[in-house]
Amino acid sequence: MANILVYALHYEGAVNKNSLGAVSEAAKLAGELGGEAHAILIGDGAADVAGSLGAYGAKKVFVADAPAGLAGPAIDAMAGVLNGGDYKYVLFGGGLLGFEIGAGLAARLGAGVAMEVTAVTVQGGELVAERPILGDSSISEIKFRSDIGIIIGRLNAFEIKQSGGDAAVENVSVELSAQAGKATLRTRGEQRGADVDIEGADVLVAGGRGLGKAEGFDLCDQLAAAFGGNSAVAATRAVVDAGWYPYAAQIGQTGKTVAPKLYLAAGISGAIQHKVGMQSSENIVAINKDANAPIFEFSDLGIVGDLNKILPKLTEAIKAKKG
Amino acid sequence: MKIAVLVKEVPDAAVQKRVDPSTGRMDRSGEKNLNPYDTHAIEAAMQIKEGGVAVDEIVAVTMGPESAVRALHKAVSLGADRSVHLTDPAVAGSDVAATGYALAQTLKRENPDLVLLGQQSDDGECYTIGAVVAEHLGAPSLTQVIKLDVEGETLVCERQAEYGYDTVEVGLPAVISVGDAINEPRYPSLKAIMGAKKKPLDTVATGDVDIDTSKVGADNSAAQWTAAKAPPQKAAGTIIEDEDTAETVEKIVAWLDERKLI
Numbered sequence: 001m002a003n004i005l006v007y008a009l010h011y012e013g014a015v016n017k018n019s020l021g022a023v024s025e026a027a028k029l030a031g032e033l034g035g036e037a038h039a040i041l042i043g044d045g046a047a048d049v050a051g052s053l054g055a056y057g058a059k060k061v062f063v064a065d066a067p068a069g070l071a072g073p074a075i076d077a078m079a080g081v082l083n084g085g086d087y088k089y090v091l092f093g094g095g096l097l098g099f100e101i102g103a104g105l106a107a108r109l110g111a112g113v114a115m116e117v118t119a120v121t122v123q124g125g126e127l128v129a130e131r132p133i134l135g136d137s138s139i140s141e142i143k144f145r146s147d148i149g150i151i152i153g154r155l156n157a158f159e160i161k162q163s164g165g166d167a168a169v170e171n172v173s174v175e176l177s178a179q180a181g182k183a184t185l186r187t188r189g190e191q192r193g194a195d196v197d198i199e200g201a202d203v204l205v206a207g208g209r210g211l212g213k214a215e216g217f218d219l220c221d222q223l224a225a226a227f228g229g230n231s232a233v234a235a236t237r238a239v240v241d242a243g244w245y246p247y248a249a250q251i252g253q254t255g256k257t258v259a260p261k262l263y264l265a266a267g268i269s270g271a272i273q274h275k276v277g278m279q280s281s282e283n284i285v286a287i288n289k290d291a292n293a294p295i296f297e298f299s300d301l302g303i304v305g306d307l308n309k310i311l312p313k314l315t316e317a318i319k320a321k322k323g
Numbered sequence: 324m325k326i327a328v329l330v331k332e333v334p335d336a337a338v339q340k341r342v343d344p345s346t347g348r349m350d351r352s353g354e355k356n357l358n359p360y361d362t363h364a365i366e367a368a369m370q371i372k373e374g375g376v377a378v379d380e381i382v383a384v385t386m387g388p389e390s391a392v393r394a395l396h397k398a399v400s401l402g403a404d405r406s407v408h409l410t411d412p413a414v415a416g417s418d419v420a421a422t423g424y425a426l427a428q429t430l431k432r433e434n435p436d437l438v439l440l441g442q443q444s445d446d447g448e449c450y451t452i453g454a455v456v457a458e459h460l461g462a463p464s465l466t467q468v469i470k471l472d473v474e475g476e477t478l479v480c481e482r483q484a485e486y487g488y489d490t491v492e493v494g495l496p497a498v499i500s501v502g503d504a505i506n507e508p509r510y511p512s513l514k515a516i517m518g519a520k521k522k523p524l525d526t527v528a529t530g531d532v533d534i535d536t537s538k539v540g541a542d543n544s545a546a547q548w549t550a551a552k553a554p555p556q557k558a559a560g561t562i563i564e565d566e567d568t569a570e571t572v573e574k575i576v577a578w579l580d581e582r583k584l585i
């Protein structure tokens with residue numbers, strides 16, 4: 001048998017949608033390999049959501065009684081399940097914890113790991129992972145020589161699919177390693193900055209480090225206001241971490257995923273972790289002074305120039321156009 | 324406290340990075356530099372030292388070919404006291420799991436209280452070396468840390484995770500990879516650059532640090548990445564070079580208008 005174990009992240013009563021994608025993908029792949037997809041949930045409240053994973057194709061769901069939100073306990077719990085079962089692959093939907101747990105497991109099990117994976121195929125009874133590399137300029141294929149292969153997906157890579165079904169839920173006890181006991185969460189999920197709503201916007205004006213300082217966001221606010229209607233301002237992690245703009249407006253891997261009619265990026269380089277949150281936008285316009293910025297690779301309209309010169313004039317022109 | 328900083332030599336950002344199609348490995352010809360993300364890790368070590376915590380020494384550690392010594396010189400010019408270079412044909416082409424194992428073995432001899440890394444390398448971009456090193460050292464670890472305070476034997480770390488900002492207490496010894504928002508790295512002084520080559524450099528091979536060579540190198544790596552293929556081509560977007568801003572803005576407005584976006 002070639003079963004696949006999936007790590008499912010959950011928080012405040014909901015399973016993360018990337019984890020749902022990973023469970024769906026594992027169910028599909030396990031079917032092709034002639035095995036089953038199993039999932040594991042860790043921490044308080046896991047039991048409440050465990051059964052729901054059956055609908056996405058999980059045949060068995062493990063509920064581990066260990067602290068949530070940190071990699072250490074999850075590595076211990078998953079290593080225990082993997083050692084006691086018949087598994088060939090482990091799948092993660094991505095995210096910060098997915099990377100940390102996947103890599104820790106690879107070290108503990110002597111397994112190979114592939115990360116930022118956008119597609120998985122079955123070739124000769126084995127899984128092959130596809131990973132875009134070097135700024136998405138090419139795609140490499142990763143195969144595993146180890147007994148277990150670990151695959152960490154890129155954000156939003158795996159489609160969520162309800163195939164229907166029931167999962168058997170099994171409680172597992174976890175013996176925490178010494179290192180797992182040495183990291184503890186003091187606070188989790190702190191929302192920094194105002195609670196802005198960007199998810200329903202048709203037009204998003206997004207600002208990055210190229211704005212130069214927190215006040216640079218005034219240029220974005222004014223442009224968004226000129227568009228009027230259903231428009232809002234969004235941001236990159238770089239500027240949210242710097243305290244220039246609220247976390248609730250962050251787009252990307254550890255922020256929101258959006259697909260507005262227009263995404264206008266000002267002073268944003270276009271890092272993969274930002275791209276994954278906005279690449280499905282209908283129209284992407286980028287203003288960047290560096291002609292080689294990666295964002296131009298996936299923009300529909302790219303303007304090579306200084307945003308300080310362009311944004312104010314663009315705001316005026318749009319106001320004038322709207323009359 | 325003793326701090327080890329892991330640093331890597333990568334192709335210069337201005338150089339077109341490519342993979343050698345015959346081996347699937349990085350083409351390492353051309354200009355190279357210290358991985359820019361690692362300068363934040365060195366700076367974090369310096370700020371701990373200058374912030375009043377008694378730091379005995381900061382040691383820069385790398386695994387890589389002979390040329391990687393330049394990354395160590397750069398690290399020393401930015402503040403490291405000395406450096407260790409693991410270089411051995413046996414480790415060439417190692418995957419993440421093997422690289423992390425080899426680095427952990429090298430670190431064991433140094434026995435640091437804190438290991439700092441960059442958030443990612445500019446070439447491989449695997450984001451994961453820290454977690455692998457930590458597991459082999461039996462130490463707790465966190466990645467993407469943007470605030471780091473030493474409170475006795477405990478580190479208080481902040482980072483952005485899936486649901487917002489987390490604050491985590493981590494007991495030493497620990498392995499921490501820092502995000503690029505943690506600090507603004509300093510520039511090395513001319514004097515520091517000139518003096519870097521005179522600081523102690525320890526060059527070691529696998530046998531010196533007890534690395535089991537059956538666990539490292541391309542042939543012994545469990546993840547095998549093969550020849551790259553081209554991604555599906557997306558139609559190239561329109562590019563406007565801003566020479567006359569009034570004209571540029573006119574073009575943008577026309578473009579938006581055509582698509583009924585205004």
Ligand SMILES: Cc1cc2nc3c(=O)[nH]c(=O)nc-3n(C[C@H](O)[C@H](O)[C@H](O)COP(=O)(O)OP(=O)(O)OC[C@H]3O[C@@H](n4cnc5c(N)ncnc54)[C@H](O)[C@@H]3O)c2cc1C
Nearest residue numbers: 208209210236237238252253254255267268269273289307
């Ligand atoms: C695990 C992980 C998770 C992450 N999650 C996220 C996430 O959720 N969201 C996210 O956004 N990032 C995320 N990141 C960070 C990401 O990798 C990048 O560091 C970040 O997106 C960069 O933000 P930026 O484009 O604002 O800054 P930079 O990369 O510094 O780019 C600034 C750009 O501004 C341009 N510029 C400068 N001045 C001007 C000017 N006057 N006019 C025009 N252009 C100018 C520059 O040419 C440059 O291209 C994550 C990273 C990791 C490792």
Ligand SMILES: Cc1cc2nc3c(=O)[nH]c(=O)nc-3n(C[C@H](O)[C@H](O)[C@H](O)COP(=O)(O)OP(=O)(O)OC[C@H]3O[C@@H](n4cnc5c(N)ncnc54)[C@H](O)[C@@H]3O)c2cc1C
Nearest residue numbers: 329330385386418419440441443444447448449450451452
């Ligand atoms: C295009 C490409 C794709 C790859 N894909 C995979 C893959 O899917 N699976 C896999 O297992 N391997 C893969 N590798 C190999 C992997 O990049 C190497 O094993 C590499 O040595 C470690 O990964 P990284 O540099 O990406 O580390 P990251 O985890 O991105 O680096 C984080 C930090 O670790 C430290 N660090 C990293 N390498 C060293 C070093 N040699 N010496 C000292 N400190 C270091 C630095 O502080 C760095 O900032 C790939 C390599 C390339 C070039």
